[in-house]
Amino acid sequence: MLTLYFSPGACSMAAHIVLQEGGEKYQSQRVNFADAEQRSEAYLKINPQGRVPALILDDGEPLAENTAILPYLGKRFGLWPSDPIAEARVLSLIGFLATNVHPSVAHMWRPERYAADPAVHPQISERGRETFDGYLQQIDSKLEGRDWFLDQYSVADPYLLVFYPWGLRRGYPMQELRHFTALKDRMLKRPAVQHILEKEKINI
Template sequence: MSLRYFYSPASCSLAPHIVIEETGAAYEPVRVNLAEGEQYGEAFRALNPRSKVPALQLDDGQVLTETHAIMAYLADTHPEKRLIPTDPLARARAHEWMNHCAAGVHPHFTRFFRPERFVTEGTDAQPVKDAALAAYHAALKEVDGRLPAEGFALGDYSVADAHLYVFLRWGGRAGFDLEKDFPRYVGLARRVQERPATQRALEIHGLPPL
């Protein structure tokens, strides 16, 4: 049994998809149609009861979920690819970036894109959406200020860069002027995008480059 990777185009599952392509591992990409509610079906819920992508089914049938965990696992099981630092502090920095992406940035976009989930029925969701948009912009601005002018987030390419790439793409979906507001972040995203693994993942997702 080979690896099976469950994804949905343009979702956060793009980040581990880039990483699995970086590893060169043999795997089967399995698209989950979120718009049609496939994630709530019996078959997918047997894999991930949380009904979310991504999910990685391992060779022995075990299933790993959560973007951060999947990327860390892929990096650790392919050390020759040098996708995560081995120095303890630098390694912690990689996890710091990924945790910030998942817990500090992603929630703002969720509230912007799905504000109705965060209000009671019959309540106007627009204030939630407006506040989330401002918070999302501020979060990307903070990331932009921490990134180097050249190279990648940690100097050399790592899983952190694949994760960061997704949230700048989402900034475009939110209507931000990426070039004007986040020039360093755009530079990093384009460097990530130049990598063949990213190009292969984008092709599978059916997504254009930035």
């Protein structure tokens, strides 16, 4: 049985939704960031980076990073494209979200990761905010004229959804992003998404 280590509202929500969509029995274990569980000795044995998500595979091997977990789960549960070009598009999106969009949020909310001098933290946060806003607009453009990121629902869509509540938290006028908002609304109609949002206590 698969076990997912997650934190509510974190980027692990994407894998959480995909697991729920898959229909197999799985376990989920919350990592309490408020108590610094992600830096505990026990959790660092699972993921030395001290981040979520982490996935324990059927054989007990741990797997970290959305860039690995989402392709694995997508192929296991039929939420991964068979067409090589579509596969390349999903991999490109996952890379974009993991290595560009997410770090911009980290700069915005956790500037201390990037500079020890508190005097420069506001500047780092502001640059992260500006960059994140631009990425939200890029996401909206990618979704224009589409029901899903690909021609059918895939792991790309739960990963995109992660950044909608992050945009709300940042204070961005998300309703102005019509295509991204339409994707969010379609996602909210899916039982698996409803279940995970309720479990993680996420309001969108």
